Amino acid sequence: MKKLFLIILLPIVAFCQSAVDELVNPKDLIPDIVIDLRYSTKDHKFLNLPQGDMPLPKFYATNECLILSSAAVRLKTAQDSLRKIRTHNSQSYPQGIGIKIWDGYRPRAVQWLFWEIFPNSTYIADPSSGSKHNRGGAIDLTLVDLATGQELPMPTLFDDFSDQASHSYTNLPPDILANRTLLKTVMNYAGFSEYEAEWWHYEIPYASSYPLLDFQVK
Numbered sequence: 628m629k630k631l632f633l634i635i636l637l638p639i640v641a642f643c644q645s646a647v648d649e650l651v652n653p654k655d656l657i658p659d660i661v662i663d664l665r666y667s668t669k670d671h672k673f674l675n676l677p678q679g680d681m682p683l684p685k686f687y688a689t690n691e692c693l694i695l696s697s698a699a700v701r702l703k704t705a706q707d708s709l710r711k712i713r714t715h716n717s718q719s720y721p722q723g724i725g726i727k728i729w730d731g732y733r734p735r736a737v738q739w740l741f742w743e744i745f746p747n748s749t750y751i752a753d754p755s756s757g758s759k760h761n762r763g764g765a766i767d768l769t770l771v772d773l774a775t776g777q778e779l780p781m782p783t784l785f786d787d788f789s790d791q792a793s794h795s796y797t798n799l800p801p802d803i804l805a806n807r808t809l810l811k812t813v814m815n816y817a818g819f820s821e822y823e824a825e826w827w828h829y830e831i832p833y834a835s836s837y838p839l840l841d842f843q844v845k
């Protein structure tokens with residue numbers, strides 16, 4: 628009887644695990660989300676390296692984003708809320724506000740490259756234990772006007788590793804503070820946690836419990 632119970636139960640457990648562990652393209656669930664994987668271009672501000680000091684490599688082969696399916700479901704909740712906004716900071720948004728993703732799943736080999744260039748654990752997770760990005764459970768993102776695609780002004784550019792990128796930094800114009808707060812409020816509502824040192828980084832609960840992955844998206 629016990630054996631029969633296990634035979635029935637095991638496929639159910641296996642199904643539940645694969646459903647939450649799966650990496651998916653958030654575009655499939657949220658067609659109007661904007662994907663701009665900065666590490667798939669040379670147009671990124673990684674480590675604040677001045678242009679010319681060091682050639683900026685393309686860390687990714689493609690602009691296709693992957694994240695855990697449970698993160699994509701949460702992100703849909705966030706985008707559905709943002710899309711309904713018509714006025715914010717005295718500006719009108721005829722099609723609402725949306726999300727632009729700068730980074731999602733990141734191969735662990737890329738994490739080792741980041742660490743080699745800048746071994747600072749405030750901004751770069753030590754690859755020996757791995758980043759939540761290597762597990763598909765963390766997302767770097769900002770807000771855009773869905774009608775124009777224009778980014779809303781935020782405290783810093785992406786990957787500006789300075790105090791100004793921190794949530795506790797308040798010496799900023801009120802509209803920029805309101806934009807950062809809007810992003811945090813909506814992401815918290817959708818079930819993501821913020822990261823204190825970087826206004827653009829959010830992650831799902833228990834992101835560290837998912838497996839570390841290391842493959843390039845082609």
Ligand SMILES: [Zn+2]
Nearest residue numbers: 765766767828
């Ligand atoms: Zn991040």
